[in-house]
Amino acid sequence: MTGARRKFKRESEEARRDALIEAALRLVAEGGMKAATVRAIADRAGVTPGLIRHYFNGKDELTRAAYSALMQRMTEDNSAVLDTAPADPQARLAAFVAASLRPPVVDPEALVLWAAFLNGVRTDPEMRAAHEAGYVGYRDRLQALIAALPRRADPQTLRAQAIACNAVIDGLWLEGGALPHAFAEDELPRIGLTSVGAILGVDLLSHMTGPQT
Amino acid sequence: MTGARRKFKRESEEARRDALIEAALRLVAEGGMKAATVRAIADRAGVTPGLIRHYFNGKDELTRAAYSALMQRMTEDNSAVLDTAPADPQARLAAFVAASLRPPVVDPEALVLWAAFLNGVRTDPEMRAAHEAGYVGYRDRLQALIAALPRRADPQTLRAQAIACNAVIDGLWLEGGALPHAFAEDELPRIGLTSVGAILGVDLLSHMTGPQT
């Protein structure tokens, strides 16, 4: 056996960071945080462990970067629906709620990732900040959609209703990820529209469109 | 320094197993699965690491036992309410739903534990079985309460509605654990009763009782 040194190709910083983050997320999704060791991550990304330290100050920083990327991806998936949504406020809200309860937002892998990072989010201030940002961003969008409904509601109840609707949606999102086979096609969006409609006192179910555009 | 051997007291098998399980759960709740090492668990339980192997075949078995204990405790907390619940079906269901959305069922620590064990539940067949048992147990109780309501509903929609209500409740349970400060006193039960009532087409909110008996 010749002790031949491994061949390699130089890549841009962005490409390498993305590859490492993606490898970390995949490993976490497959086997929990425990499975995402520096060696496993490097192997999955096709590099050697030392390179992680070249692009990140340590494993913790890579973990934080991976979580930020996850949050960003999820919020993007979700808000993209508003670009093609109709103008009618009620239909618009219905589209947003339904999109939050369908793939790719509802996804077993996303749930596992969320759970795996939960403790870090509690503990690490930076991860906590990233989480808060993503959470309030989503809730603000939801609240804006609710505020646009043709009805009268004072700011206080508006905010309370936004929290309530967000809770129902988040909860159903969790259930959909945890028990993918328990729900029939479009059953989750239907439950969500029923519940959110009940909280707001409007009918959203009739505005539900078929499976994503 | 005298190499004095540590003093110890003999305990019953049950006491030792309980202590080790409790120590493991506390550590997981505080720092995730990663924090629950054999040494840390033994230290927290006031014994030395070797003893874990005396009472469990390995760390995995202790982990499984801890999860089973957790599931058992949670389902007990929840079903205890039915013992003192009123006889009227509607009030009975309302009491059950509300209890599921109040402490001690809703609890940040419980959520963290749930998340920490999620990957193991997916992976390990035994943990999966324990989870399924607890889940269907809860859903069956809920479905029985729904079936007792004075209205007509065929078995198929009954089951679908039970799943939907369960999803809403679970979701709100999650939110309550994740954001303890986001909800006012009894706001979570109120949201839950509103949503479940909407799904079933009955009024549950008027049957809500004050904070737990």
Place this chain on the structure above:
DNA sequence: CTCATAGTTATGCATATGTATAACTGTGCA
């Protein structure tokens, strides 16, 4: 009181993990 046994501790080991450091090499530039 004696003593055997099972509960408990102490020690050691093989492996895994994160990180530091040095050696190598592909790549753009003069």
Place this chain on the structure above:
DNA sequence: TGCACAGTTATACATATGCATAACTATGAG
């Protein structure tokens, strides 16, 4: 072409982790 540097690899190290084994001792039976 040749060179210098940043990207990449290889190696080493200190510590942590789960597990095995042997030594010890609290406790109950006789």
